Amino acid sequence: MIMRPLDLDAVQAFVRIAELGSFTRAAEAARTTQSAVSLKLKRLEERLGCRLLERTPRHVALSAQGASFLEHARELLEAHDRAFAVLAGARQRLTIGISDHVAGPELPELIARMNAQDPQLLIEIRIGSSGDLLQSFDRRELEAVVVRQHVGRSDGEILTEEKFGWYAAPNWQHRAGEPLPVATMPEPCGVRVLAGQLLDEAGVPWTEAFVGGGVAAVSAAVMAGLGVAALARRMLPFGAINVGPTLGLPELPRLPVLLHSRVRDGRPRDALVALSAAFRSAVRD
Structure with a gap:
């Protein structure tokens, strides 16, 4: 079975939330809205079939699956950036x-x-x-x-x-x-x-x-x-x-x-x- 590729924007949103510990700060860093960031995370969790973050009104924490996925998500984004730079001919x-x-x-x-x-x-x-x-x-x-x-x-x-x-x-x-x-x-x-x-x-x-x-x-x-x-x-x-x-x-x-x-x-x-x-x-x- 051919699996659908992950949405890199959604992966980026997840990494930002995990590193900043806040949907609000992640939205500010991405220059977008909190609702847009939340929607991207929701779609990523649906695509992976698991919850990546545990949310409360005052706290955001990685779930066990989120902690396991975080390093792979970072590697995916870094690989994308390297590939894009080579193909674009950019320094x-x-x-x-x-x-x-x-x-x-x-x-x-x-x-x-x-x-x-x-x-x-x-x-x-x-x-x-x-x-x-x-x-x-x-x-x-x-x-x-x-x-x-x-x-x-x-x-x-x-x-x-x-x-x-x-x-x-x-x-x-x-x-x-x-x-x-x-x-x-x-x-x-x-x-x-x-x-x-x-x-x-x-x-x-x-x-x-x-x-x-x-x-x-x-x-x-x-x-x-x-x-x-x-x-x-x-x-x-x-x-x-x-x-x-x-x-x-x-x-x-x-x-x-x-x-x-x-x-x-x-x-x-x-x-x-x-x-x-x-x-x-x-x-x-």
């Missing part, structure tokens, strides 16, 4: 998000390593905050992200851990009796949250002296003498000094850098392996 594209707190002076080297791995692979890199990039990754707008460890997330592959310190311009001095002026990135930056928590726990009065849209802006504020900032060593502006021990500030921990990826094989996976190896080498203390 494969790898879209990566890199946190601004992670993309340091080694970024050109990292890009060069990926390009050397596969010059025919079209690499697109987006820079942003870890929280924003993770949201884009969950919406399937990015295939991989390299970010700081984010509160509430336990997934991802640890690439390295970096030491942070409290840095200021060499001629900067803290005025006695005044709150510590701190230059930070805007919320929901995880480094900002951690730094504030540690200062509060240590009983150190502090105030925002500058809020920048990226590490480069924060570093510029530090060197302009506006205050101190929690920065990784490799992100330091030239001449900045660690004033933490002198001011008795709480020690900052080593913070993990993680790779979140749904790329599992092929040329994009090889490029990510090259990126991971280059990154571990670049940030080694």
Whole structure:
């Protein structure tokens, strides 16, 4: 008996629901309606003759059959994308998000390593905050992200851990009796949250002296003498000094850098392996 092929749009809808844990978020990622996503899933379940998801008003979970089918569904979609790219004569594209707190002076080297791995692979890199990039990754707008460890997330592959310190311009001095002026990135930056928590726990009065849209802006504020900032060593502006021990500030921990990826094989996976190896080498203390 010849079996009817599966509807790839329905398979895609199922994978999105499973990965995002929500019909609403799956519809947003597909730029369609929740009812359209629900209909596609219903047709797929009817075609397979089993229930793939268990639904309640507040919860979506994989059934036993859905858990078994999920990996095969991903492989089917990846095979389709590879075949389509070959027949269309198009270059494969790898879209990566890199946190601004992670993309340091080694970024050109990292890009060069990926390009050397596969010059025919079209690499697109987006820079942003870890929280924003993770949201884009969950919406399937990015295939991989390299970010700081984010509160509430336990997934991802640890690439390295970096030491942070409290840095200021060499001629900067803290005025006695005044709150510590701190230059930070805007919320929901995880480094900002951690730094504030540690200062509060240590009983150190502090105030925002500058809020920048990226590490480069924060570093510029530090060197302009506006205050101190929690920065990784490799992100330091030239001449900045660690004033933490002198001011008795709480020690900052080593913070993990993680790779979140749904790329599992092929040329994009090889490029990510090259990126991971280059990154571990670049940030080694």
